[in-house]
Amino acid sequence: MRKLRAEQFGLTRKVEYGSPEQNETVARIVEAIRTEGDAALLRYTEELDRVRLDTGTLRVTNDEIQAAYDRVDADFLTAIRQAALNIRAFHEKQLRQSWVDVQPDGTMLGQLLRPLKRVGVYVPGGKAAYPSSVLMNVIPAQVAGVPEIVMVTPPATGGKTGIDPYILVAAAEAGVKEMYRIGGAQAVAALAYGTATIPPVDKICGPGNIYVALAKRAVFGVVAIDSIAGPSEIVVLADETADPAYVAADLLSQAEHDEMASAILVTTSEALGDAVAVEIEQQLSTLPREGTARQSIDGYGAILLADSMAEAIAAVNRMAPEHLEIMTADPMTLLGRIENAGAIFVGPYSSEPVGDYFAGPNHILPTNGTARFSSPVNVDDFMKKSSLIHYSKDALLANGDQIITLARHEGLEAHARAIEIRLERER
Ligand SMILES: NC(=O)c1ccc[n+]([C@@H]2O[C@H](COP(=O)([O-])OP(=O)(O)OC[C@H]3O[C@@H](n4cnc5c(N)ncnc54)[C@H](O)[C@@H]3O)[C@@H](O)[C@H]2O)c1
Ligand SMILES: N[C@H](CO)Cc1c[nH]c[nH+]1
Ligand SMILES: [Zn+2]
Incomplete structure (x- = not known):
């Protein structure tokens, strides 16, 4: 693993995201779906996922979902149900209410919260299937009260045709009623623009590989998106007290996601850095996804050496990682100095997969x-706000002149007169 000086390290990646080829590919796919709809969707699904479909087979049927239940084991069902309870409990705490302020002169000002009507959730499934991402997408949308939640996921995982049964069961457990077997940039574009088979959505949420992330960025504006939740990242901030085996294991937990995943140790201890490098080599060779993890470590992994904790924390804040683990002598004392991180895992027992699957945060x-x-996907992602303004007659009479003054300073006479006509009549 590369050893670098922490002070030389900037953002986790370049601001220019993805290679020029990847950006061109996504632009081409998105434009084809926008102009050709289902025809392009079926063509790209065959080309990229090696699955031939027609418009009648895009949507997942109830029979398939029932059949999936026969293929999953009882331990999985128990665990996914408990995870769902934890995730729901956490997200219910995020739910905000509309509010209205009534003032003595009768003025009412407020903020009305409404759920989005139709959202698309992307569940990754190209190299590996992610039933956990079904829950992380769907539960906050349900807590917000979204009536139409449509899920998309690739039609083949790891080269094997068919949606992974664990994804279908997780979706059924979560209560998803509308699912399509499409993935990548073509799925994101189909949700954004709609096709003859798939009605368009208002917002697309969910993680994915670089093609998914670039496609979400490309359709932003046509629909809303949650954030750019692309290839996974982990930064571990550690001092000499950290256990190198734990640090290495947690770095590899994210490296195995994707060749473009990044795993970075920032440490004040060169001895720890050296021990982690040795551990990574040992643990890597035993992983089933060794190839992917090795490419990630070689391409995007690093050990950053810092002269002080202040320098280490500055590097973390510059990188603004998706996940940050703090494994230092007294990790809670550093929390207030962390400005930028998607999720912060504190202490040696808060290993990143605790959050990936179970604790409750997204x-x-x-x-x-x-x-x-x-921010992490949250209930607010699935809601929108409308402002409420009700001025009483007394309030307008009392404040109208100031409004007119401001309007005339902007040279907007019609604005001024809309107020003036009322003042003249009512005074
Ligand atoms: N940031 C987060 O919150 C978060 C959470 C979970 C997973 N992830 C990330 O999700 C990703 C899952 O990736 P995945 O690939 O397994 O599944 P995926 O569903 O994201 O992508 C698979 C799709 O990518 C498309 N694709 C693959 N190669 C392509 C190519 N050369 N050209 C055009 N399109 C291509 C195909 O259409 C395929 O259906 C990983 O990067 C993982 O790190 C991120
Ligand atoms: N670590 C991923 C987010 O970057 C989420 C995940 C799902 N399953 C396993 N991990
Ligand atoms: Zn993970």
Whole structure:
């Protein structure tokens, strides 16, 4: 693993996201779906996922979902049900209410919250299937009260045709009623623009690989998106007290997601850095997804050495990682100095997969430095706000002249007169 000086390290990745070829590919796919609809969707599904479909087979049927239940084991069902309870309990705490302020002169000002009507949730499934991402997408949307939740997921995982049964069961357990077997940029574009078979949505949420992330960025504006939740990232901030085996295991837990995933250790201890490098080599060779994890470690992994904790924390804040683990002597004392991170895991027993699967907070998190301004998927993602303004006659008479003054300063006479006509009549 590369050893670098922490002070030389900037954002996790370049601001220019994806290679020029990847950006061109996504632009081509999105435009084809926009102009050709289902025909392009079926063509790209065959080309990229190696699955031939027709418009009648895009949608998942109830029979398939029932059949999926026969293929999943009881332990999975128990665990996914408990995870769903934890995730729902956490997200219910996020639910905000509309509010209205009534003032003595009769003025009412407020904020009305409404759920979005129709949202599309992307569940990744190209290299591996992610039933956990079904829950992380769907539960906050349900807590918000979204009436139409449509799920898309690739029609083949790891080269094997068919949606992974664990995804179908997770979706059924969560209560999803509308599902399509489409993935990648073509799925994102189909949700955004709609096709003859798939009605368009108002917002697309969910994680995915670089093609999914770039496609979400491309359709932003046509629909809303949650954030750029692309290839996974982990930064571990550790001092000499950390256990190198734990640090290495947690770095690899994200490296195995994707060749473009990144796993970075920032440490004040060169001895820890060296021990983690050795551990990574040992643990890597035993992983079933060794190839993917190795490409990630070689391409995007690093050990950053810092002279002080202050320098280490500055590097973390510049990177704004998706996940940050703090494994230092007294990790809670550093929390207040962390400005940018999608999720912060504190202490040696808060290993990243605790959050990926079970604790309750959302695992769909901003990547590529966007934790500087984006948040984990949350209930607010599935709601919109309208402002409420009710001025009483008394309030308008009392404040009308000031409104007219401001309007005339902007040279907007019609605005001024809309107020003036009322003042003249009512005074
Ligand atoms: N940031 C987060 O919150 C978060 C959460 C979970 C997973 N993830 C990430 O999700 C990703 C899952 O990736 P995945 O690939 O397994 O599944 P995926 O569903 O994201 O992508 C699979 C699709 O990518 C498309 N694709 C693959 N190669 C392509 C190519 N060369 N050109 C055009 N399109 C192509 C195909 O259409 C395929 O259906 C990983 O990167 C993982 O790190 C991120
Ligand atoms: N670590 C991923 C987010 O980057 C989420 C996930 C799902 N399953 C396993 N991990
Ligand atoms: Zn993970």
